Amino acid sequence: MPVKKLYSRWMNNWEERLCFRSTNRVVRPFDWGVEWTRQWPVSTAYPRNGHSERDYIKLLNAKAIQDSERFFAYETPRDFQIDDANVVTFTSPVTSPYPENNTVRGVFYPPRNGRGARGSFERKTAVIVLPHWNASYDQHQALAGGIAKFGIAAVRISLPYHDYRMPPELQRADYAVSSNIGRTLDATRQAVIDVRAMADWLQLQGYQHIALVGTSLGSCYAYLASAHDDRFEVNVYNHCSTYFGDVVWTGLSTQHIRQGLEGHTNIEELRELFAAISPPSYWDKYSEKKKKSLFLYAEYDTTFPMQFSEQVVAEAKAKKLNHKAVKLPCGHYTEGESPFKFMAGYHIVSYLKRNL
Numbered sequence: 001m002p003v004k005k006l007y008s009r010w011m012n013n014w015e016e017r018l019c020f021r022s023t024n025r026v027v028r029p030f031d032w033g034v035e036w037t038r039q040w041p042v043s044t045a046y047p048r049n050g051h052s053e054r055d056y057i058k059l060l061n062a063k064a065i066q067d068s069e070r071f072f073a074y075e076t077p078r079d080f081q082i083d084d085a086n087v088v089t090f091t092s093p094v095t096s097p098y099p100e101n102n103t104v105r106g107v108f109y110p111p112r113n114g115r116g117a118r119g120s121f122e123r124k125t126a127v128i129v130l131p132h133w134n135a136s137y138d139q140h141q142a143l144a145g146g147i148a149k150f151g152i153a154a155v156r157i158s159l160p161y162h163d164y165r166m167p168p169e170l171q172r173a174d175y176a177v178s179s180n181i182g183r184t185l186d187a188t189r190q191a192v193i194d195v196r197a198m199a200d201w202l203q204l205q206g207y208q209h210i211a212l213v214g215t216s217l218g219s220c221y222a223y224l225a226s227a228h229d230d231r232f233e234v235n236v237y238n239h240c241s242t243y244f245g246d247v248v249w250t251g252l253s254t255q256h257i258r259q260g261l262e263g264h265t266n267i268e269e270l271r272e273l274f275a276a277i278s279p280p281s282y283w284d285k286y287s288e289k290k291k292k293s294l295f296l297y298a299e300y301d302t303t304f305p306m307q308f309s310e311q312v313v314a315e316a317k318a319k320k321l322n323h324k325a326v327k328l329p330c331g332h333y334t335e336g337e338s339p340f341k342f343m344a345g346y347h348i349v350s351y352l353k354r355n356l
Contacts, residue, residue, distance in 0.1 A: 011300040011331055016252070018333035019303070022134075024171045025256040030264040032057055033182025039095065040189070041070045057181055057273055064276035068285070071276065072228045074193040076200045082108060088155060093197055094190035096160070098167045101175075104194045105164050106157040107141060109148035125356045126153040126207040128198055130191075130218030132239075133253075134173050137163035140215065146345060150353055153207060157198055159218065160187045177217065177248065179260030181273050188244075188277040191221040196229050209233055211356050213348055216304065216332070220244065220279065226291060227282040234356045236294045236348050239301065239332060241308040244278045245270030252302040253332070279312070287319035294351045295325045296344060303332035324351065 032053035037043045042063040048056050064071040074093035082088045088106040096102055111125075127147050131140040137158070144154035158165050161175040176187045199210050211234035214222030219237040226232040241247050248254045249267040265273065275281050295316065297309035306327075313325040326347050330340040 007329075008300060011329075011334065012302065014337075015300060015302055015331035015333050018337075019252050022172075026172070026174060027256045027259045028174060028178055028180070030260050031180040031182075033180040033184075033186075036180070036182035036186040040064070040186075041073065042067065057185075061185075061272065061274075061276040065281045068228060068276070068282065072189065072192050072196075072224070074197060077104075077197050080201045080204065086110070088198070088201060090197065090201065092160075092190060093193050094186070096186070096190065098161075098175075100167055101161055101165045101190075103165065104158065104197065106155040106198055107144065109144050109154045109156075111151045111153045112149050124153070124207045125151075125209045125211070126155065126202045127211045127213055127352060127356070128195055128202075129154055129156040130195065130212065130214035130222050131156070131159060131162070132216035132218055133159075133177060135159070135162060135218075143213070143345065143348070147213075147349060147352065150349055152211075152352060152356060153202070155198060155202065157195060159221070160190045160194065177254070177257065179257050179264075185274065185277055188221065188224070192225045192228070195221060195225040199229065199231050203231075209356055211235065211352055213238065213352070215239060220277070223279045223286070224277065224282065227279075227286040227289070230289055232291070234292045234352060236296070236351060237312075238296045238344060238348065239304045239309070239335075240279075240295045240297055240312045241304040242278070242280050242311050243271045243308075244274040245272075246308060247304055248274070250305055254303070280315075283315055283319065287321060291322065292355045293321055293323040294347065295323060296328065296347060297325070298328045298330050298332055298335055300329075300331040300334070 034053050037060055042060050046063050077090040080090045086108040088108050090104050092102050092104050129140050129144045140156050144156040147154040161173045177184055202210055210231050212222040212226055212232050213236040215238040219239050226235050248257055249270055295313055316323045334340055335344055
């Protein structure tokens with residue numbers, strides 16, 4: 001058997017073992033989740049008037065894309081705080097029914113000079129690190145700390161419904177991505193706005209140049225935030241994909257969500273239902289801005305299948321973006337294992353150092 005085929009089989013088996021070591025996935029019932037749309041600006045402009053739930057969600061997606069600046073607009077929080085442990089907190093500009101989720105938390109890593117001491121730099125640069133879906137509180141802290149060691153401040157932000165923001169009835173961040181359409185849309189909108197609000201805090205600290213590093217779901221959130229905010233000059237998308245619905249429907253780690261969706265919708269319609277939170281809806285908007293982008297993707301990825309990542313890279317080339325693409329010889333989960341995590345870390349940090 002050819003070496004390439006043996007390696008592929010070994011990698012896919014390893015990927016499946018890592019994916020399914022989690023035994024607490026829950027198939028939740030399907031719900032249109034129209035009640036989650038009530039605070040959206042587009043819902044105020046276009047109230048439900050005889051629409052079915054399906055048609056109303058589609059209408060709101062279309063209108064949100066048309067007026068996405070308003071859809072992702074927010075008021076800067078007024079209660080930023082940082083404690084002695086360098087934990088930044090503030091109230092999310094988006095209100096959810098869960099008090100835990102309404103407080104944004106980020107761990108701040110001040111920049112350090114070559115001797116490991118906190119540095120003072122003329123060009124104040126900072127990175128917001130967005131973790132993957134279901135990341136625990138300690139994950140991605142090492143990446144943020146590593147970035148700081150190279151003289152760039154970093155803040156690792158907790159995503160909606162994750163770690164300290166998780167409602168007590170959950171074991172996983174199910175409310176961030178689920179078969180509840182409206183809630184998934186709302187959680188994504190909240191994540192984008194929270195990231196932009198964290199950039200406000202960084203600017204208040206004097207940081208003039210801000211980058212984003214997003215992984216998996218965090219990569220999607222980062223793209224949406226950057227497409228709507230000129231401040232994010234440099235962007236790293238670790239695991240990139242196209243339509244939100246395609247990943248949910250085809251990804252290995254979201255098959256329990258697909259089970260909740262089947263019988264109510266299909267992959268073609270799901271693209272439309274999640275269009276407002278899908279990167280392709282904003283490719284033109286993104287390409288109009290002066291961005292530097294690194295796209296990292298994995299050859300054996302079964303969660304963000306490689307064909308979707310390659311579509312992103314092809315679009316970046318077509319739009320003539322200032323970008324770099326790197327394909328790693330691993331999968332989605334195996335990227336977090338040695339030696340692949342060190343490969344990814346090298347590409348991320350070196351790109352930030354060269355471009356920020």
